[in-house]
Amino acid sequence: MILYIVVRRADGKCQTWADVGMVSSARQIHRCPNAEHLHLYYLHSTLLYHTKAFSAL
Secondary structure (H helix, E strand, O other): OEEEEEEEEOOOOEEEEEEOOHHHHHHHHHOOOOEEEEEEEEEEOOEEEEEEEEEOO
């Protein structure tokens, strides 16, 4: 599975990362100081599953 992180920043723009591990993905999340909401997605075959949404601290 590939972990996709979609970050909606306070300015309304979105950034996306794709990773193979939770640890490296978490590190990338913290590198986006302007993040307002973070959404985690798992891509399996051709389906995209929304697994978690939370506010950035």
